[in-house]
Amino acid sequence: MTRQEAAHTHRIPLNRDRVLRAAVALADATGIDALSMRRLAQELDVVPMALYKHVANKEELLDGMVDTVVGEIDPPATGPDWQRVVRGRILSARRVLLCHPWAARVIESRTGPTPAVLAYLDSMAGSFRDGGLSADLTHHVMHAMGSRLLGFSQELFDASGPSGPPDPGLAAHYPHIAELAATAAHDGSSTVGGGCDDQFEFEFALDLLLDGFEGLRRQGWTSARKA
Amino acid sequence: MTRQEAAHTHRIPLNRDRVLRAAVALADATGIDALSMRRLAQELDVVPMALYKHVANKEELLDGMVDTVVGEIDPPATGPDWQRVVRGRILSARRVLLCHPWAARVIESRTGPTPAVLAYLDSMAGSFRDGGLSADLTHHVMHAMGSRLLGFSQELFDASGPSGPPDPGLAAHYPHIAELAATAAHDGSSTVGGGCDDQFEFEFALDLLLDGFEGLRRQGWTSARKA
DNA sequence: CTTGACCAGTGTACGCCGTACACCTATGCT
DNA sequence: AGCATAGGTGTACGGCGTACACTGGTCAAG
Numbered sequence: 001m002t003r004q005e006a007a008h009t010h011r012i013p014l015n016r017d018r019v020l021r022a023a024v025a026l027a028d029a030t031g032i033d034a035l036s037m038r039r040l041a042q043e044l045d046v047v048p049m050a051l052y053k054h055v056a057n058k059e060e061l062l063d064g065m066v067d068t069v070v071g072e073i074d075p076p077a078t079g080p081d082w083q084r085v086v087r088g089r090i091l092s093a094r095r096v097l098l099c100h101p102w103a104a105r106v107i108e109s110r111t112g113p114t115p116a117v118l119a120y121l122d123s124m125a126g127s128f129r130d131g132g133l134s135a136d137l138t139h140h141v142m143h144a145m146g147s148r149l150l151g152f153s154q155e156l157f158d159a160s161g162p163s164g165p166p167d168p169g170l171a172a173h174y175p176h177i178a179e180l181a182a183t184a185a186h187d188g189s190s191t192v193g194g195g196c197d198d199q200f201e202f203e204f205a206l207d208l209l210l211d212g213f214e215g216l217r218r219q220g221w222t223s224a225r226k227a
Numbered sequence: 228m229t230r231q232e233a234a235h236t237h238r239i240p241l242n243r244d245r246v247l248r249a250a251v252a253l254a255d256a257t258g259i260d261a262l263s264m265r266r267l268a269q270e271l272d273v274v275p276m277a278l279y280k281h282v283a284n285k286e287e288l289l290d291g292m293v294d295t296v297v298g299e300i301d302p303p304a305t306g307p308d309w310q311r312v313v314r315g316r317i318l319s320a321r322r323v324l325l326c327h328p329w330a331a332r333v334i335e336s337r338t339g340p341t342p343a344v345l346a347y348l349d350s351m352a353g354s355f356r357d358g359g360l361s362a363d364l365t366h367h368v369m370h371a372m373g374s375r376l377l378g379f380s381q382e383l384f385d386a387s388g389p390s391g392p393p394d395p396g397l398a399a400h401y402p403h404i405a406e407l408a409a410t411a412a413h414d415g416s417s418t419v420g421g422g423c424d425d426q427f428e429f430e431f432a433l434d435l436l437l438d439g440f441e442g443l444r445r446q447g448w449t450s451a452r453k454a
Numbered sequence: 455c456t457t458g459a460c461c462a463g464t465g466t467a468c469g470c471c472g473t474a475c476a477c478c479t480a481t482g483c484t
Numbered sequence: 485a486g487c488a489t490a491g492g493t494g495t496a497c498g499g500c501g502t503a504c505a506c507t508g509g510t511c512a513a514g
Contacts, residue, residue: 013462037501049502050463058501109332118401125403139407139423144432147374174345176352180366196366200450205371208439216435223427240491264472276473277492285472 014044016054020064024100027065032102037061062106067116069103072096076123082131083210089124090149094202108147124149133217140223141213148206241271243281247291251327254292259329264288289333294343296330297377299323303350309358310437316351320377321429334377344377351376360444367450368440375433 012018022044027035037058041048055061074092077085097103107117121142128138142149171178239245249271254262264285268275282288301319304312324330334344348369355365369376398405411423 036499038499047464049465049504052502053462105335108335118404122401122404125407129403129406135406135410138403139410140428140431142407143423143428144435146432174349176356176365177345177349179356179362180352180369183362183366196370201367201370204367204450205373208371208443209435212435212439223431263470265470274493276475276494279473280491 014046014050014054016064019044019051019054019061020068023061023065024068027102028100032106063110063114066103066107066110067114069096069100070107070114070116070120072099073120076127082127082133083214085131086124086127087206087210089127090145090206091203093120093149104147121149128213131217133213134222136223137213137216137221141216144213145209148202148209241273241277241281243291246271246278246281246288247295250288250292251295254329255327259333290337290341293330293334293337294341296323296327297334297341297343297347299326300347303354309354309360310441312358313351313354314433314437316354317372317376317433318430320347324377331374331377335374348376358444360440361449363450364440364443364448368443371440372436375429375436 019040023035023040026040026043030039037051038048040061041051044051051061055064073096074089076089079085110117113121125138125142128141129135133141246267250262250267253267253270257266264278265275267288268278271278278288282291300323301316303316306312337344340348352365352369355368356362360368
């Protein structure tokens with residue numbers, strides 16, 4: 001067990017997959033802003049340039065990270081009730097994205113779709129089609145769901161800061177927001193703290209949209225273009 | 228007209244507002260990634276550090292830019308039809324955000340709300356309340372609208388690249404997406420090219436949501452929490 | 455057994471970034 | 485006249501992504 005042998009044993013050859021996993025873990029642990037090629041290399045006990053044998057550049061690294069997390073989303077369930085199927089899948093996507101808070105922003109920042117995202121969207125479209133929606137309606141429905149399809153949209157921010165008591169200055173300047181904050185505060189939601197129940201909000205919007213889609217489907221909606 | 232006088236005349240004293248406007252213009256012209264303090268300073272014929280007399284740092288510059296563009300959104304119209312009012316305002320926001328394609332991402336990247344965004348959201352909540360929605364419903368409705376409230380969400384990407392003919396390889400791997408692309412291609416929408424009519428998609432989703440909200444309002448919806 | 459191609463990993467270097475800090479210099483108040 | 489202040493300057497530092505030339509180890513062909 002010379003030093004050389006030790007080096008051999010503890011150094012798994014560092015393939016692309018290991019790089020991506022380490023990058024995801026690092027982003028999870030320290031935030032996406034702290035993810036640099038240099039820090040990542042350090043984490044892998046390697047010199048920065050070594051990474052470039054496995055990813056072309058940082059953009060491709062980010063693409064790979066996106067594919068890695070999107071690959072964690074459950075495959076679609078099977079069943080006759082398309083709304084159930086879609087709902088379950090989207091909530092799975094949401095769960096995954098909530099585990100990797102950086103992922104939503106990174107996905108949005110990609111200039112083109114990555115394969116895993118494409119596959120996800122494709123199977124989602126398939127679920128709509130299997131549920132009896134026309135291709136036309138499915139198309140518009142996918143657009144309507146927007147980023148909600150991918151389970152994120154935690155919304156911009158909470159409007160109320162992390163602090164506890166309602167800011168009196170805020171109430172003076174933004175009365176309606178203050179009112180909403182008050183509403184959120186004193187209904188006994190699952191989040192004991194000041195905030196509102198994100199999960200409830202998410203499902204509220206999701207169900208509203210799904211109900212809307214079902215209504216359109218039942219009435220045989222088709223995109224009536226004005227010439 | 229010594230050189231000194233010339234310097235005096237052509238150098239308007241560079242206040243915060245001029246900095247923000249120049250930053251917005253530069254981001255519009257060259258993209259948000261090309262906006263650096265150094266490039267911005269150069270644009271203003273000034274040394275980089277001069278900017279720091281007017282903005283604390285780059286984050287605050289971005290905050291200011293957000294407030295600048297959000298300030299361009301039309302004030303809310305008045306009228307008895309709340310859906311009309313809200314719809315018009317949101318479409319105004321969308322118009323503004325489409326003029327500054329970088330703005331959506333920057334807004335999402337802010338850690339806290341900026342004053343202009345807060346004011347915008349507040350007056351939007353006011354429109355819902357004036358329309359007869361309860362504070363409770365308004366709260367959830369604001370969440371449901373999500374980023375659509377701010378008029379963006381051009382959606383992740385177009386799924387079909389900028390190229391013309393449908394990629395046969397894509398069709399093989401992602402049949403449903405290919406089907407949607409075909410649907411979008413041969414209905415004679417306003418965009419003659421391959422893409423779909425973003426404006427139509429946006430209004431489709433918007434109206435679906437607004438109709439859903441109106442239904443809830445009419446039936447006196449209230450958030451029925453399961454304890 | 456030698457040779458040479460081919461990797462994965464290294465080391466150095468460049469140009470860009472945000473910005474801390476010390477410095478000027480004109481302006482305007484006392 | 486004296487002086488504080490505000491706005492613009494110059495220099496410098498540490499971090500970033502990554503181009504490019506290299507090295508040592510593996511392995512097939514001669």
